[in-house]
Amino acid sequence: MIVPRYRIAASTIPGAGQGLFIDEPVTRGRILVAPDAIPRTWTWEDIAARPDAEVLLPSTIRWFENRYTVSPEWPDECFVNHAFQPNGIWHLGFVFAATDLASGTELTVDYRHLLGEGQREAFNDALTGAPIVGLSWADSLALSTRQVAALLGPR
Numbered sequence: 001m002i003v004p005r006y007r008i009a010a011s012t013i014p015g016a017g018q019g020l021f022i023d024e025p026v027t028r029g030r031i032l033v034a035p036d037a038i039p040r041t042w043t044w045e046d047i048a049a050r051p052d053a054e055v056l057l058p059s060t061i062r063w064f065e066n067r068y069t070v071s072p073e074w075p076d077e078c079f080v081n082h083a084f085q086p087n088g089i090w091h092l093g094f095v096f097a098a099t100d101l102a103s104g105t106e107l108t109v110d111y112r113h114l115l116g117e118g119q120r121e122a123f124n125d126a127l128t129g130a131p132i133v134g135l136s137w138a139d140s141l142a143l144s145t146r147q148v149a150a151l152l153g154p155r
Helices: 044-048 053-059 137-152
Strands: 006-010 018-022 031-033 060-064 067-070 088-091 094-097 120-124 131-133
Touching (some): 044 053, 044 067, 088 137, 094 137
Antiparallel strands (some): 006 018, 031 094, 060 067, 088 094, 120 131
16 A cells, blocks of 8 residues: 555656656655555465466565565556665565655665565666665565664654
C-alpha cells in the first residue's frame, strides 16, 4: 500500500522505465509504503525450483531472512526504483522517507535490501555503473535499523 498520493510516470533515472512519484509533500520519517495483502512468502529454494522461476525473479523481493514475496502482477509498489543514495529507507517491508520530500519526487530505495545475499540485479546502478548485489540478512537488517533509528533522533 502506497500511503501518500502518487502517480506512475516515466522515470528520471536513465534506463529505469517507469517510476513512482509522490503527489504531495512528505516529511522525513513518514511511512511511504506499507505492506498489505501479502498472501504468503516463499523460500529462495521454493522459487528456484519452480518451472517459471526465471519469469518470477524480477518480481521477487526478499521480505525477511530467506523468505521472499512474489508479485508477478506488478503492483504499483514495484515502480519504486533503485538508488544507492535513496530517498526511501526499506525496513522490514516498510519504506520510510529518508528526508523531507517535495511533491513530484520520484521514490527510490536501495535494492540491495530486496535481493538475496550475493544475488546480483540484472542491471547495474544507473548513476555509478556499479553492480547491485544483495546484502546478507544481518547486514540489511542492521543497516536499515540504524537508518530508521536515525530518523527518530535521540530519545
